[in-house]
Amino acid sequence: MPTPSITLEHYLILGAVLFGIGLFGVLTKKNAIAVLISIELMLCAVNINLLAFNKYITPEAFIGQIFAIFVITVAAAEVGVGLAIIIAIYRNRLNINLEDFDWLKW
Amino acid sequence: MVQFSMHNAWLVPLLPALSFIIIAFITKQWKKTSAILSVGSMAISCFIASLAAYGVFSNYTLTEEPMVYSVKWFSMAGLNIDVGVQLDPVSAMMMFMVTLVSTLIFIYSIGYMEGDQGYSVFFSYLSLFGASMLLLIISSNLLQMFVAWELVGLCSYLLIGFYSHKVTAREAAKKAFITCRVADFGLLLGLISLQLIFGTLDIVELSGKISNFEQYTSMGIMTIIAILIFIGPIGKSGQFPLHVWLPDAMEGPTPVSALIHAATMVVAGVYLIARTIFLFAEVPPVMDMVAAIGGFTALFAASIAITQRDMKRILAYSTISQIGYMMLALGLGSLTASMFHLWTHAFFKALMFLGAGSVLYALHHKGDIWKMGGLLRKMPVTGYTFMVGCLAISGVPPFSGFWSKDEILLTAFDSGHYILFTMAALTSFMTAFYMWRLFFLAFTGQAQHEVQVKESPRTMTLPLVVLAFFAAIAGLIGTPWAPIWQNWIFSVHPHHPQANTMIMLGSVVLALAGMYLAYNLYYLDRSKAERMAEKYSFFWALSYNKFYVDELYLWFTHTIVDGGARLFYLFDIYIVDGIIVNGIGSLTKSFGSRLRLVQTGSLQSYALVFFLGVLAVAVIMALTDPSMALGLMGGVE
Numbered sequence: 001m002p003t004p005s006i007t008l009e010h011y012l013i014l015g016a017v018l019f020g021i022g023l024f025g026v027l028t029k030k031n032a033i034a035v036l037i038s039i040e041l042m043l044c045a046v047n048i049n050l051l052a053f054n055k056y057i058t059p060e061a062f063i064g065q066i067f068a069i070f071v072i073t074v075a076a077a078e079v080g081v082g083l084a085i086i087i088a089i090y091r092n093r094l095n096i097n098l099e100d101f102d103w104l105k106w
Numbered sequence: 107m108v109q110f111s112m113h114n115a116w117l118v119p120l121l122p123a124l125s126f127i128i129i130a131f132i133t134k135q136w137k138k139t140s141a142i143l144s145v146g147s148m149a150i151s152c153f154i155a156s157l158a159a160y161g162v163f164s165n166y167t168l169t170e171e172p173m174v175y176s177v178k179w180f181s182m183a184g185l186n187i188d189v190g191v192q193l194d195p196v197s198a199m200m201m202f203m204v205t206l207v208s209t210l211i212f213i214y215s216i217g218y219m220e221g222d223q224g225y226s227v228f229f230s231y232l233s234l235f236g237a238s239m240l241l242l243i244i245s246s247n248l249l250q251m252f253v254a255w256e257l258v259g260l261c262s263y264l265l266i267g268f269y270s271h272k273v274t275a276r277e278a279a280k281k282a283f284i285t286c287r288v289a290d291f292g293l294l295l296g297l298i299s300l301q302l303i304f305g306t307l308d309i310v311e312l313s314g315k316i317s318n319f320e321q322y323t324s325m326g327i328m329t330i331i332a333i334l335i336f337i338g339p340i341g342k343s344g345q346f347p348l349h350v351w352l353p354d355a356m357e358g359p360t361p362v363s364a365l366i367h368a369a370t371m372v373v374a375g376v377y378l379i380a381r382t383i384f385l386f387a388e389v390p391p392v393m394d395m396v397a398a399i400g401g402f403t404a405l406f407a408a409s410i411a412i413t414q415r416d417m418k419r420i421l422a423y424s425t426i427s428q429i430g431y432m433m434l435a436l437g438l439g440s441l442t443a444s445m446f447h448l449w450t451h452a453f454f455k456a457l458m459f460l461g462a463g464s465v466l467y468a469l470h471h472k473g474d475i476w477k478m479g480g481l482l483r484k485m486p487v488t489g490y491t492f493m494v495g496c497l498a499i500s501g502v503p504p505f506s507g508f509w510s511k512d513e514i515l516l517t518a519f520d521s522g523h524y525i526l527f528t529m530a531a532l533t534s535f536m537t538a539f540y541m542w543r544l545f546f547l548a549f550t551g552q553a554q555h556e557v558q559v560k561e562s563p564r565t566m567t568l569p570l571v572v573l574a575f576f577a578a579i580a581g582l583i584g585t586p587w588a589p590i591w592q593n594w595i596f597s598v599h600p601h602h603p604q605a606n607t608m609i610m611l612g613s614v615v616l617a618l619a620g621m622y623l624a625y626n627l628y629y630l631d632r633s634k635a636e637r638m639a640e641k642y643s644f645f646w647a648l649s650y651n652k653f654y655v656d657e658l659y660l661w662f663t664h665t666i667v668d669g670g671a672r673l674f675y676l677f678d679i680y681i682v683d684g685i686i687v688n689g690i691g692s693l694t695k696s697f698g699s700r701l702r703l704v705q706t707g708s709l710q711s712y713a714l715v716f717f718l719g720v721l722a723v724a725v726i727m728a729l730t731d732p733s734m735a736l737g738l739m740g741g742v743e
Contacts, residue, residue, distance in 0.1 A: 023717060027710050035710075098709055105707025 011052030019045035032086045032096040036079060043075045108164075111157035112173065115191045115244055118155050118201060121147040123237035129230035140226035144233045145212045151240065152205035155198075162198035169194045169441070169597050174246050174310055184305065192246035192309060195595045196380055196445060200243045203449055206576075207369045207456050208236050210569035214460050215361040217565035218467060228268065228359070235261035239370050243377065248297055248307040251378070255293070255342070258371045259286045265366060266358040278354035285351040289341020293378075296334030303327070313384040325389070332385055332392040339375025344426045345433060346403040350656055352426055356418040360463030363418055368425050368459050369452040376432045376448055380441055383597050387439065397437025401518075401526040404430030406653070408536040412543065413639075413649040416473045417462045420544050424499065425455055427533060434530060435514045438521045441597040443513040449591075450506035450580050454498035457573035461492035464562040464570065465548065469555060475544055480553040484560065487567040489549045491574035496545050498577045500538035501617040506581030508613070513584065515609050534613055538620025546628040 018041055025038025047068045054064025090096050125147035129140045167173055176190020212232060219228050238261055242254035260283075267279030301307050303323050304315045319328055339345065344352035355367045366372070379386060379396065386393050404427045411423035428451050435444035466473055468485060482489035498505040501512070511534060518527040553559075561567065584591030586605035627635040639646045651657070 027714050027717075101709060102707030104709075105705060 008052055008056040011048060011056075015045045015049040015052070017045075018042070018048065030097050030099055032089070032098050032101075035098060036082050036086070039082075040075060040079065043071055047071055108157050108161040111154045112161040112193060113175070115154070115158045115193055115201070118151045118158070118205065119237045119240035119244065121151045121237075122233040122240065126230050126233040126237060129226055129233065134226045134230075137225040140229045141212075141216050144229040145209065145216065147233065148205060148209045148212050148236055151236070152202075152209045155201040155205040155240075158193060159198040159202040162193055162195055163594055167194055167198075169196055169595070170313070172197075172246075172310065176246050176308075179247075179250070185301065186306075187249050188247055188308060189250045190246035191244045193244070196377075196441070197243050199445065199449060199595060200377060201240060203452050204236075204239055204243060204370050207452055207573075208232075208239075208365060210572055211361050211365045211369075211456065211460065212236075214364075214463070214566050214569040215359075217563040218361055218463055219359065220563075224268065228265075231261060231264050231268070232361075232365070235265065235366060235371070239374070242374055246309055248300070248309060248312070248382075251381070252290075252294065252297060255338070255374065255378070256290065258366070258374060259283065259290065259342070262286070262355070262366050262371055265362040266355045268359055268362065269357070272357065274354075275357040278351075278357040282351040282355050285348050286341045289337050289339075289348055292334045292336075292341075293338025296331050296338070299327070299331045299334065303331075309381060312382075316385050316388060319388060328385075329389050329392055332389045333395070335382060335385070336379070336392060336396060339378050339433075340399065341375075342378075343372050343375030343429045343433070344403075345375070345399050345430065346406055347655070349403065349407065349426050350659065353419050353422040353652075356416070356422050360418065360459060360466060363422070364456045364459030364463065367422065368455040372425060372429060373432065373448050373452070376429060376436060376444060379433075379436050380445060383436070383441055386436075387597075393437050393439060395437070397434050397523065397526055400430045400433025400435075400437055401529045402430070403427065404434060404533040405529045405536075406430075408533045408540065409649055410652050412536060412540040413646055415476055417465065417475050417478075417544065417548065418459070418473055420475070420540060421455070421458055421462060424458075424537065424541065427537065428455065428499070431511065431514050431530065431533070434526060435517055438517050438523065438526070439597075440513075440517040442592050442595055443510070443517045445595050446513050446581075446584050446591055447510035450498065450510040450577070453573055453580050454495045454505075454507055454577035457570065457577045458492060458495040458499070460566070460570055460573065461488050461495060464488040464566055467562050467566070468559045469557050472555070472557075475547040477554045478548040479551045479555070480549070481559060482549040485562070487561055487570060491567075491570040492549065493545065494574040494577050496541045498581075499541050500621060501534055501613055502621075503614060504582065505578050506576070508617075509581030509584050512610055512613055515613055516606055519606065519609055531613070531616060535616040535620045538617040539624050542621045542624035543628050546624055547632075550629055551632070 022038045022041030022043075022045060025041065026035055029035045029038060050064040050068045050071070052064075054062070058064070086096055089101065093100065122144075125143045129143055133139045133143060162173070172192045172194035174190055174192045176188035179187045179189045181187065212229070215228065215232065219225055222228065235258060238254050238257035242251055242258060245251035245254060263279050263283040266282050267275050269275045270279075297307060300312065304312060304319075306312055306315070315322065316328075341348045352367060352372065356363050358367070386396065407423045407426035407430060411420050411427065414420045414423060428447070432444045432447050432451070435447060462473075464485065465478065465481060465488060468481075468488075469478065494505065498507040501508040503509075515527065515530055515534070518530050582588075627638065648654075
């Protein structure tokens with residue numbers, strides 16, 4: 001009986017599921033913080049993909065890993081900016097409910 | 107001296123031009139200096155011109171082989187324009203006549219314009235006019251001539267509107283300018299066509315090329331060009347149907363009427379045709395047209411003149427009529443007769459205009475001849491010189507008009523155009539009638555005015571006397587017994603019509619009949635004239651209202667032109683602005699106002715759209731390119 005091993009497909013399915021959950025959160029959550037968290041989830045899914053591809057397709061190079069590190073860095077910066085915006089909005093409105101943030105309306 | 111004048115004829119227009127510049131920029135403040143400059147420069151020009159004319163005549167220069175000298179004006183690919191001087195009998199005669207008449211009229215203006223606000227300005231305009239007119243005369247190139255042609259039009263405009271505080275003067279100036287511009291456009295088109303087809307506008311060169319024009323173009327095109335060129339003279343020389351501006355031009359000061367609108371500028375049209383007679387001679391139908399329009403205008407204007415009341419207007423219609431004579435002669439191919447009449451007409455018409463000016467000066471510018479009367483006793487010099495003018499224009503021998511008119515009648519008779527001959531003869535009768543009507547009403551009988559009349563100053567009467575002298579004798583150089591004129595001025599061959607005693611006698615009888623009728627109606631018993639007017643009230647009204655040509659034009663502009671304009675206005679408002687401009691605008695606007703509803707402002711719906719978009723792109727790529735699908739799947743085999 002062959003030992004069950006983890007293949008690329010498993011990683012990809014995990015990534016897709018995580019991405020789907022994150023996307024769902026981004027589209028449906030009312031709380032801005034929760035939306036930010038969901039975005040992080042989607043970024044994690046991307047990172048998993050990058051690393052999986054690196055491992056199974058181009059194991060001799062580090063491109064995927066380097067990209068993942070870049071993504072983490074950018075995600076940190078993005079969260080910093082996002083949180084700053086949310087705090088600014090909160091100071092203005094005492095509220096971080098995304099449904100009320102329709103200032104970009106026509 | 108004669109040689110010098112002939113080789114430096116360009117000085118003739120240059121001197122008045124210089125005097126214009128000096129007056130306009132330097133001596134404007136000093137009225138007397140301005141007048142002296144203006145008169146002096148024209149007198150010197152006259153001296154040079156007479157010497158040059160003497161040279162031309164004594165050398166027997168031919169019209170076909172003129173003396174030409176020119177310099178390059180500008181040249182570009184396919185277009186070389188020279189400016190120069192072309193001296194031949196016609197231009198020499200014109201130059202002498204214009205400078206002489208101008209000098210006399212300038213002198214007259216010294217007295218006439220006394221005390222006027224714009225004294226210096228008036229003289230500067232006169233000088234500018236003199237320069238332009240002389241430039242037109244000596245031009246060796248049709249483009250140069252056209253420039254001068256427009257310049258005299260400008261001067262005419264400036265001088266008609268000289269009393270610019272009067273609405274009528276301003277309107278008349280505009281009317282003259284616009285009417286002439288309409289005609290000049292035809293001329294310009296004609297000149298452009300000539301340049302395009304023959305590649306030159308030089309008169310001598312052109313005459314050589316046109317004599318065998320079949321190499322260049324067809325008869326039809328030549329006819330069109332000749333007609334286009336003829337439109338210019340129709341406007342400038344006040345021929346029917348563009349004669350309407352000339353009577354209105356009488357709003358200008360009287361010396362201007364005498365100089366520009368009687369003796370010189372208005373005959374520029376005749377002169378232009380005389381200059382390009384080689385072109386017209388190639389197209390007989392256009393020649394006939396010139397003759398027909400000339401003959402008709404002569405009769406038409408004369409029939410208006412017989413009922414008019416304003417002294418200067420009568421003279422204006424008379425001018426139109428006499429220019430019609432010149433056109434008639436030209437159209438019949440007789441350069442000799444036409445130029446002869448131009449020559450004599452300049453003297454007697456300038457004389458009569460200046461006489462009218464003298465009368466108006468005395469009567470404080472009230473020109474109604476029915477309100478004059480008895481002026482002969484109070485203004486003898488004006489009165490008797492005016493009488494000489496009347497005798498000359500009516501064609502009483504031996505005064506100048508008789509000889510030139512006889513020449514024209516003879517030409518018409520010999521050419522076999524009996525209808526035109528009859529029209530000319532009838533015009534001759536009417537001319538005698540309306541001129542003596544004017545004379546009897548204004549100068550004889552009881553005074554109908556309450557002004558203390560006295561004779562005009564010396565500066566005004568002197569030119570009258572000199573002009574009267576010329577009006578009396580100017581025709582004697584062209585009698586059938588001593589045809590000096592006929593041997594000087596001709597195209598191709600000297601024109602020696604056999605003296606026709608019948609016609610000569612007939613024209614004298616017609617003139618005397620006209621005079622007698624006028625004497626009967628306006629000297630013996632003026633109430634008879636009124637009874638006549640009542641009896642033929644229809645014709646009287648037709649003539650008095652100038653055959654309603656002005657009204658017709660007004661109707662035309664108000665109905666057709668304005669109507670068309672209104673149509674275009676509506677088109678502009680509803681089609682261009684309404685449908686095209688505003689239509690596209692409002693379409694975009696309404697589309698936009700619907701589309702903006704998409705912008706909900708809800709971040710999450712934006713995010714959803716992004717995602718769906720990415721998904722759509724991915725799906726499309728996958729469906730259209732299988733290898734791409736592979737890539738999307740992770741690049742795994």
